[in-house]
Amino acid sequence: MSESLKAAVTERLKQIKGPDLESDIITLGLVSDIFVSDGRVAFSITVPAERAQELEPLRQAAEKVVKEVDGIETAMVALTAERQAGAGKTPPPPPPPRPPVSAQARPAQEKAPAKPGVPGIKNIVAVASGKGGVGKSTTSANLALGLAANGVKVGVLDADIYGPSVPRLFNVSGRPEALEGRMLKPLEGHGIKVMSMGFMVEEETPMIWRGPMVISALTQMLREVAWGELDVLIVDMPPGTGDAQLTMAQQVPLAGAVIVSTPQDLALIDARKGLNMFKKVDVPVLGVIENMSYFLCPDCGSRQDIFGHGGARAEADRLKVPFLGEVPLTMKVRETSDAGMPIVISDPDGPISKIYRDIAEKVYAAINDDTGPTARAAPQIVFE
Ligand SMILES: Nc1ncnc2c1ncn2[C@@H]1O[C@H](COP(=O)(O)OP(=O)(O)OP(=O)(O)O)[C@@H](O)[C@H]1O
Numbered sequence: 368m369s370e371s372l373k374a375a376v377t378e379r380l381k382q383i384k385g386p387d388l389e390s391d392i393i394t395l396g397l398v399s400d401i402f403v404s405d406g407r408v409a410f411s412i413t414v415p416a417e418r419a420q421e422l423e424p425l426r427q428a429a430e431k432v433v434k435e436v437d438g439i440e441t442a443m444v445a446l447t448a449e450r451q452a453g454a455g456k457t458p459p460p461p462p463p464p465r466p467p468v469s470a471q472a473r474p475a476q477e478k479a480p481a482k483p484g485v486p487g488i489k490n491i492v493a494v495a496s497g498k499g500g501v502g503k504s505t506t507s508a509n510l511a512l513g514l515a516a517n518g519v520k521v522g523v524l525d526a527d528i529y530g531p532s533v534p535r536l537f538n539v540s541g542r543p544e545a546l547e548g549r550m551l552k553p554l555e556g557h558g559i560k561v562m563s564m565g566f567m568v569e570e571e572t573p574m575i576w577r578g579p580m581v582i583s584a585l586t587q588m589l590r591e592v593a594w595g596e597l598d599v600l601i602v603d604m605p606p607g608t609g610d611a612q613l614t615m616a617q618q619v620p621l622a623g624a625v626i627v628s629t630p631q632d633l634a635l636i637d638a639r640k641g642l643n644m645f646k647k648v649d650v651p652v653l654g655v656i657e658n659m660s661y662f663l664c665p666d667c668g669s670r671q672d673i674f675g676h677g678g679a680r681a682e683a684d685r686l687k688v689p690f691l692g693e694v695p696l697t698m699k700v701r702e703t704s705d706a707g708m709p710i711v712i713s714d715p716d717g718p719i720s721k722i723y724r725d726i727a728e729k730v731y732a733a734i735n736d737d738t739g740p741t742a743r744a745a746p747q748i749v750f751e
Pocket residue numbers: 496498499500501502503504505506527530532605606658659694695696697698700701702704705
């Protein structure tokens with residue numbers, strides 16, 4: 368059945384012209400392995416990196432035609448960048464070796480008195496991505512829940528002004544209650560205190576006004592919210608590496624940053640920009656998480672490396688930043704997130720929750736090195 372569907376999908380893709388607008392993408396050999404299972408299809412299309420943005424309609428067209436095949440319900444199509452001839456063979460020289468993360472964190476913390484800390488909050492960690500849609504918010508939520516499952520006191524601040532996802536992921540809505548003075552009471556979802564730009568800015572606020580509001584709203588969410596005592600505050604950053612993100616990274620007293628990327632070259636190029644952005648503002652990069660790393664077949668549980676899995680790990684090695692783990696592409700991650708019950712709480716004993724808890728443990732270990740001058744008592748971590 369899946370073989371005949373695969374053939375039907377391949378046949379349909381012959382309708383889609385490649386970037387040269389002459390031959391089709393199948394004849395040009397641009398389509399990866401096509402994975403079909405249970406009405407779902409996933410594959411990638413290779414395009415020149417510099418034309419990726421302009422070729423987004425090609426991706427959409429491919430997705431559209433395969434969804435029209437009888438028996439296909441959902442399609443996951445990704446663009447993959449083609450390396451310049453020779454570029455893959457001669458990568459730029461790696462940067463000089465850097466000390467391990469925990470050691471890197473020290474100088475940054477020591478020489479950054481300009482950013483006052485937030486009373487009660489021991490560590491603020493940014494979760495960032497170079498581009499949108501790589502699963503940054505899903506990762507932030509599951510990372511926070513993984514930390515909480517490990518016994519860490521955690522809060523989540525959703526700084527994504529353009530598409531706040533935390534209200535959906537934590538199933539919370541409404542306005543934060545005003546306490547004494549100017550303080551606001553954070554909302555609570557799944558036992559975790561959360562604040563979101565979505566609670567602060569009216570949904571109808573035109574995008575153009577949102578930019579200037581970001582910094583004041585962010586400062587307010589950090590300093591005028593009754594967070595109480597937290598070991599870690601996770602900040603879900605807006606995607607991208609532009610001025611707004613840079614200013615945010617500068618304004619918030621960050622203990623470190625976690626970068627989320629998918630394995631495709633395009634997302635990796637953007638992730639590299641993210642790494643550089645944090646380097647610029649002297650914030651240690653705690654590591655890289657590869658999301659949608661491989662496709663986990665919901666029926667047979669088999670693993671399919673359709674998107675060239677492993678790219679983020681290789682890139683992290685090359686850039687000498689820790690690799691924190693890989694999360695597969697599965698419908699369960701998507702469905703649970705969309706239902707406001709992220710997988711770490713809806714399936715706490717499942718394999719994916721274990722992946723998130725392991726990542727959480729690595730992140731916590733990286734920010735809590737106990738050998739330096741800023742050593743602090745770590746809360747008890749509960750291992751199952
Ligand atoms: N590992 C995964 N498997 C399947 N679906 C996933 C996975 N990670 C994220 N998704 C889905 O991908 C979509 C985008 O995820 P998410 O909103 O977390 O990305 P984002 O990078 O925060 O996007 P944006 O920056 O545009 O808000 C969501 O529908 C989410 O459920």
